[in-house]
Amino acid sequence: MGRSPCCDKVGLKKGPWTPEEDQKLLTYIQEHGHGSWRALPPKAGLQRCGKSCRLRWTNYLRPDIKRGKFSLQEEQTIIQLHALLGNRWSAIASHLPKRTDNEIKNYWNTHLKKRLMKMGIDPMTHKPKNHALGSGQPKDTANLSHMAQWESARLEAEARIVRENKLASSSIYSKLLKATTTARPPQPRPPCLDILKVWQGAWTKPRKDTTTKTVNGFFATKGNLESPTSILNFSENMVPTPNVGLIQENSLVRDISYLGNPIGKNNDDQVKGTMENSVQFHDIIDPTSFITYAADSLGVPSFLEGYTDFAPNTSSASAATGPADDVFEDNKISYWSNILNVVNSPIDSTVF
DNA sequence: AAGATTTACAACCGCAGATTG
DNA sequence: CCAATCTGCGGTTGTAAATCT
Known part of the structure; x- marks a missing residue:
């Protein structure tokens, strides 16, 4: 396979793009389309290689790109999809239509990965690190272990269904399926502990007077983990969201019903049996089901019971924020109900 | 105030699959 | 079928801006 010399050619510019270059590229593509990227630069009057032009266009100039926070x-979508897909940024980006893979990759490396590590969660495996279970409470350890076990089993079953249905539909989901089943050799898929609950618990927990200043209009704290975005959006998302528009709702409720089996009892037969049931019940092909959990409309899914004390209190983040907040001791059920409402908010919303 | 350090992100590099002649 | 080329992707780097000392 011959490789093109690309930017090694003498006379081609590298480095940051100037506004003039951007304008030339933009104008040319608007008038002619990009066509062959290699042929584009001379036609557009640019001293760049085609590859550089393509990257500039796809990562920055394209009009359908959403920028900003x-x-x-x-964040939830990225975390869940990363747990599912690993570093397949393009596949993840396909689920966030207005974000580029490059942007998501950068955001993961500079924000999410570090935050997960601070929370004591291994960003590669999405499992809690043992030392970060922190409080040393055996109950917490057992809970996390069981949750990971269940989550892993659930995702395995879901993944199988996805594979079986990969020819179906021409929606964005089939696009995602294609991206995840072709092109590159399959990477070992890390089991997905449902860390979002921990995540939200860590970032949305009401704070006491640790706020010391504001940065760009958001609260920031000293000595605490910070997630200005999360603080802002949680308050917006705390409005209970009805489970409308979730075509997989029934399936997921059934899913949760198996998750609702007595996890803490660690009954292998129950695990096996309920998993089989869940596969039989499954009638969905939508991989977004990985990232939406339908809450029981009556309140808190039973599978969460018994876990309400682990999320906000066992991570290093909670260690940093001090003693458990009374809100979470007294209102565990409403806390988890709210969490699930947030998680369950439709992904394909106007936010994107 | 100034230098050092950290953070954030645009851009580059090179590999690999897809396409083309 | 093969080789050349194109394109997409993920890893990495360079550097400006922000923050710290």
Whole structure:
């Protein structure tokens, strides 16, 4: 395979693009389309290689790109999809239509990965690090272990269904499926502990007077983990969201019903049996089901019971924020109900 | 105030699959 | 079928801006 010399050619400019270059590229593509990227630069009057032009266009100049802060929902989507897909940024980006893979990759590396590590969660495996279970409470450890076990089993079943239905539909989901099943050798998929609950617990927990200043209009704290975006968006998303428009709602409720089996009892037969049931019940092909959990409309799904004490209190983040907040001791049920409402908010919303 | 350090992100590099002749 | 080229992708780097000391 011959490789093109690209930017090694003498006389081609590298480095940051100037506004003039941007304008030339933009104008040319608007008038002619990009066509062959290699042929484009001379036609557009640019001293750049085609590859550089393509990257500039796809990552910056394209009109359908959303820039700026990532919303909490976007963060959740990235985290869940990363747990599912690993570093397949283009596949993840396909689920965030107005974000580029480059932007998501950068955001992961500079924000999300570090935050997960601070929370004691391994960003590659999405499992809690043992030392970060922190409080040393055996109950917490057991809970996390069980949750990971269940989550892993659930995702395996979902992934199988996805594979079986990969020819179906021409929607964005089939596009995602294609991206995740072709092109590159399959990467070992890390089991997805449902860290979003921990995530939200860590970032949205009401704070006491640790706020010391504001940065860009957001609260910031000293000595605490910070998530200005999360703080802002949580308050917006705390409005209870009805489970409308979730075509997989019934399926997921059934899913949760199996998750609702007595996890803490660690009954292998129950695990096996309920998993089989869940696969039989499954009638969905939509991989977004990985990132939406339908809450029981009556309140808190039973599977969360018994876990309400682990989320906000066991991470290093909680260690940094001090003693458990009374709100979470007294209102665990409403807390989790709110969490699920947030998580369950439709992804394909106007936010994107 | 100034230098050092950290953070954030645009851009580049090179590999690999897809396409083309 | 093969080789050349194109394109997409993920990893990495360079550097401006922000923050710290």
